[in-house]
Amino acid sequence: MNLVEILVEKLEKEKLWEEEIYLKRNEFLKEENTTDSNLYYIISGSLRIFIRDNSEEKTIRFGYEKNIIAALDSFIHEGKSVYCIQALKKTTLKRIYKKTFMNFIQKSEENKSFWGSILLYHILQQMEREKDLLIASPLERYQRVLKRSPQLFQEIPHKFIANYLRMSPETLSRLKKS
DSSP: OOHHHHHHHHHHHTTOOOEEEEEOTTOEEEOTTBOOOOEEEEEESEEEEEEEETTEEEEEEEEETTOEEOOHHHHHHOSOBSOEEEESSOEEEEEEOHHHHHHHHHTOHHHHHHHHHHHHHHHHHHHHHHHHHHOOOHHHHHHHHHHHOTTHHHHSOHHHHHHHTTSOHHHHHHHHHO
């Protein structure tokens, strides 16, 4: 059992999840320039977090079954976020409000430490993502992501993976064949 699953189990045990949310394919959980300081657990389905840059969408993160997802800037500052969160297929989530979640975290040193470990893990993931973006070679970016997140290629449509890797769908297709 990973850290997220343990956290989810603890929240279940204390009956802290506020509700389940059901999204259809392409439905938005969160639109840009809105505030959403909730934390979500993905029961089934997949989502992408992206920003709009002029007329272009830039995918920055994915979430799939047994992941926690949030508009992190809005979660932290409780203000408007530039991020959009969209379901890539039919998705079921559990929601917990930030206040409820933070009360749970503050309840014990064990909870604080546990949450700290999860945050550190996500910081390391983000650092790996930043390295990916700095690597010029599409092949190297593809290989790094394949090694780090093989489930991505089973869960996420290839056009979004290509966008995430900052390459065309055709380039991704060629790399997968070689």
